[in-house]
Amino acid sequence: MIEQFDVSMVNWARAQFAMTAMYHWIFVPLTLGLSFLVAFFETFYVKTGNEQWKRLTKFWMTLFGINFAIGMATGIILEFEFGTNWSNYSWMVGDIxxxxxxxxxxxxxxxxxxxxxxxxxxxDRVSKKMHLFSTWMVAIGSNLSALWILVANGWMQYPVGMEFNPDTARFEMHNFWDILFSPVAIGKFTHATSSGFLLGSLFVVAVSSWFLLKGRHLEMAKKSILVASVFGILSSVFVGFTGDEAAYNVAQVQPMKLATFEGLYDGQRNAGLVAMGVMNNYKKPGDSFDPFLFKFEVPGLLSLLANRQSGSFVPGINDLLYGNEQENILGVDKKMERGKIAVEQLGLYKNAKKQGNDQLAKNALGKFNQHKEYLGYGHLKSVEEAAPPAPINFYSFHLMVVLGTLFPIIFLLFLFYTYKDTISEQKWLLNVGVVAVFLGWVAQECGWIVAEVGRQPWAIQGLLPVSVARSNLTPGTVQTTFFMFLILFTVLLIAEIRIMLTQIKIGPEEV
Amino acid sequence: MIGNLDTATLQQLWWILCSVVGSLFLFLTFVQGGQTLLFTTARNDEEKNLMVNSLGRKWELTFTTLVLFGGALFASFPLFYATSFGGAYWVWILILFTFIIQAVSYEYRRKPDNFLGQTTYDIFLLINGSVGILLIGAAVGTFFTGSNFTLNDYNQVMWQHPWRGLEAATSGFNLSLGLFLVFLARVLGAMYLTNNIDYPDLNRRLAKATLINFIIALPFLLYVLISLLVMDGFGVDPATGVVSMVKGKYLQNLLSSPLNPILLLAGLVAVIWGVVSNSFMGKRCGIWSAGMGTVLVGLAIFSLAAFNNTAFYPSVSDLQSSLTIYNASSSHFTLTAMTYVAIAIPFVLAYIFYFWWKMDAQNLTLADLSSADAKEIY
Structure with missing residues (x-):
């Protein structure tokens, strides 16, 4: 189907997409969260007429604008990178x-x-209410943009509502609603946006904590902390629920991804959840090494969370790669055999069609249809290629969960001391508040790593490996643009941080 | 009703919709044109800031329209998207690069401690307004002059030129189209700024810039138009789908429907009227006439490229790899689903116009840059 896989090019293209997506994801969740917080502040201003709320609105809006601009800059390249670096993907799934x-x-x-x-x-050009409406529309619009791209991403994780068309050699949409309301898409959207709200709240808490530590803008800082803490607590609860739902969906439709989250090589009934552990870097699928150098496990919890049924079987990496007859799991080796037949028959079908041999085409199509479910596996070179790297997924997933558990506690403490009106005296908590926003960014990036690294080697789960999805480019070309964007985005990030810090130092206007 | 449309009708409809978005983008490049005028028309920082703040209220619309143009082409003609972006790699990467640096420049240029300095961000705006538009023009030019690619049985693209798309800029036709768009953007930019800013000295110079840039754009426009009328084109046999070179193809396309010459001529007249009214009659609303004219000319050009059995993204390496709106499109189902979505476009345009009108009801003055609410100025 493709003349020669150029592994080096594919890896550089993956690295480039990962790099641009991770840069983009520094700014986007902050935009999602801060946009609503700005809308809250302005709503208080319009409701109360208190100018202090207006000054707060304008201060946070300035920081929002700085962040928004670089989010747009890093976003445009992502849309077009699908075409430049992943042109086969663009053709094969462009219809969806x-x-x-x-x-x-x-x-x-x-x-x-x-x-x-x-x-x-x-x-000074529209009425107060129209301005408030506009601010809310920016918040809604920002989050709506997240909906559609996450619907697309959800489809890559769980391809539904489509059929492969052998004549055009692409996947074609058959049901728009299945794609829009796919549980994976809904789970991704709600989890990603609520985690953005959480990060926005952490950001407001961090900057306000810094003001309190410096003894500046005390009243406005306390007001900001109050609003952000409440929003942060609500968001944290939502992040928890949606995270559980997202993990459940992963267990159901991407069991390999879940197995790498947990470092689970051999599937188990009543599987335990690894609360913390250190993975053995030398562990490979199929060998007899222990996957962990050390681990602390909660018995039975993984089965309960993954299948919502205690004592149920959770497949491990080895079960999924090499099969498990007892649990009725087909191994990748068998899937590859069937996939290779599908690839071969598709080629025969297309040749027969070109030569006008209808009978041969019909036979080939019949055989292809029997095996088309495994088409993507026909392009894999080895069984082990079907497993994403476990350690990076394990650590990213666990770090994300630990931090996600920590944040609501921080928000609760801030809310408690703000309610007691002693927040300014809690220097330790204010320092924690400043640091927490950086942990928020770490959790955000970890979220993307588990979502995307966990999907490897697939561009479209089970259907299209990245090695086929790529463009026909030389490694040197992609390397050049990789470094071009790395340097550009790093320079722009430095500029953004410096501008942001200076604006924070300037602070909100005081009367 | 939409559910009953056949595939060919949907393919044509989506080419028209993409053409509308592309043509609106050409009009909105007044932002890019205005950015280049910062270096030739503004005489001091005060004037420069007025211009940047006027353009700064619109730059996102242009940027978003470009993104939508890309998204609409991806959704409706994915084989074009895959072939052009994956093949003509460097030309698209450089275009994107110029838009990335534009996106931060408005917000960052005058913010304290902005790392690169105001001049750098202003140069970013210049690069976006000149190189970006030139390359977009060159890329659009390949709709008529062809590109160097082949497609295999699985529609995977192999580019046949080592410059990966940049070779487009070596064609006289493509280069002329690019340069025409650069100077047209400057004409539109000057007219938009005249319309939006109250500053008599600057307004006079902008009116002059409108005329000068129009005069510079004219030879490139004439070269493009005359070339289009005499050049061979990429015709498609409707029965067999075989692509071949056809003498005077684009002249034939122009005359194939009365709408084409009407769009082209009405568009050109509207642009000229906008320039004349701004430059000689002291009026400040030429942007509307010229903007509408630009959209009409854009529609005519996109129509010539794709309708009347023409390959809109032709390959000079292998004629039979050329893309038409019929072999490059999405499926009937997807085009139908997106057509339902497209019903929202008039509402989107309506609120854009409403808020444009609301925001521009009063012209921008120096006082606006020093008012109490001016903290967010660029």
Whole structure:
């Protein structure tokens, strides 16, 4: 199907996409969360007429704007990178993937673009209520854009609502609603946006804590902490529920991903959840090494969480790679055999069609249809290729969960001491508040790592490996653009941080 | 009703919709044109800041329209998206690069401690307005001059030129189209700024810039138009799908429907009227006439490229790899689903126009840059 896999090019293309996505994801969750917080502050201003809320709104809006600009800059390249580095992917799934992107453009991006201008420059050009409406529309538009791209991403994790068309050699959409309301898509959207709200709250708490530590803007800092803590607690609860739902979906539709989250090589009934552990870096699928150098496990909990049924079987990496007849799990080796037949028959079908041999084409198509479910496996070179790297997924997943558990405690403490009106005296907590936002970013990036590294080697889970999804480029070309974007984004990030810090130092206007 | 449309109708409809978005983008490049005028028309920081703040209220619309143009092409003609972006790699990467640096420049240029300095961000805006638009013009030019690619049985693209798309900029036609768009953007930018800013000295110079840039754009426009009328084109046999070179193809396309020459001529007249009214009649609303004209000319150009059995993304390496709106499109189901979504487009345009009108009801003045609410200025 593709003449020669160039592993080096594929890896550079993966690295480039990972790098641009991770840069983009520094800014996007902050935009998602801060946009709503700005809307809250302005709502209080419009409701109370208190100018202090307006000054707060404008201060946080300035920081929002700085972050928003670089989010757009890093976002445009992601849309077009699908075409430049993953052109086979773009063709093979464009019929499905392109539609959410177009809907995103029509519905969400124009809301953001139009109301952003009103929000920033419309204070004296539109009425107070119209301005508030615009601020809310920016928040809604930002989060709507997240919906559509996450629907597309959810489909990559769990491809539904489509069929492979052998004539065009691509996947074609058959049911738009199945794609939009796929449980994986809904889970991803709710988890990613609520985690953005959480990060926005952490950011406001961190900056406000810094003001309190410096003894500046005390009243406005306390007001900000109050609003952000409440929003943060609510968001944390939502993040917890949606995270559980997302993990359940992973267990059901991407069991290999879940197995790597837990470092589970040999499946078990009544499987335990590893609360913490150190993985053995030398462990490979199929060998007899212990996967952990050390671990602390909660018995039976993984079975309960993964299947919502205590004592149930959770497959491990080895079961999924090499099969487990007892649990009726087909191994990757068998899937590869069937996939290779599908690839071969597809080629025969296309040749027969070209030569006008209808009988041969019909026979080939019949055989292809019997095995098309495994088409993607026909491109794998080894059984082990089907397993994503376990340690990076294990550590990222566990770090994300630990931090996600820590944040609501921090918000509760902030809320408690703000309610007691002694927050300014809790220097230790204020220092924790400043640090916590950086942990928030770490948790965000970990979330992306588990979602995307856990999907490897697939561009589309089970259907299209990244080695086939790539463009026909030389490694040197992709290396060049990798470093080009790395340098550019790093320079812009430095600029963003410096501008942001200076604006924070300037602080909100005082009367 | 939409559910009953056949595939060919949907394919044509989506080419028209993509053309509308692409043509609106051409109009909105007044932002890019205005960015280049910072270096030729503004005489001091005060004027520069006025211009940047006027353009800064619109740059996101242009940026978003470009993103939508890409998204709409991806969704409706994925084989074009895959072939062009994956093949003509460098030309698209450089275009994107110029838009990345634009996206931060408005927000960062005057913020304290911005790391690169105001001049750097202003140069970023210049690069976006000149190199970015030039390359977009060159890329669009390949709709008529062809590109160097082949597709295999699985529609995977193999680019046949080592420059990976940058070779487009070596064609006289593509280069002329690119340069025409650069100077047209400057014409539109000057007219938009005249319309939006109250500053008599600057307004006078902008009116002059409108005329000068229009005069510079004219030879490139004439070269493009005359070339289009006489050049061979990439015709498709509707019965067999075989692509071949056809003498005077684009002239034939122009005359194949009365709408094409009407769009083209009405568009050109509207642009000229906008320039004349701004430059000679002291009016400040030429942007609307010229903007509408640009959209009409854009629609005519996109129509010539794809309708009347024409390959809109032709391959000069292998004619039979050329893309038409019929072999490059999404499936009937996807096009139908997206057509339902497209019903929202008039509502989107309506609220954009409403808020544009609300925000621009009063012109921008120096006082706006020093008012109490001016903290967010660029």
């Amino acid at each position: 993937f392109g539609a959410p992107l177009a809907v995103e453009g029509i519905f969400a991006f124009f809301i953001e673009a139009t109301f952003f201008a009103v929000m920033f420059f419309g204070w």
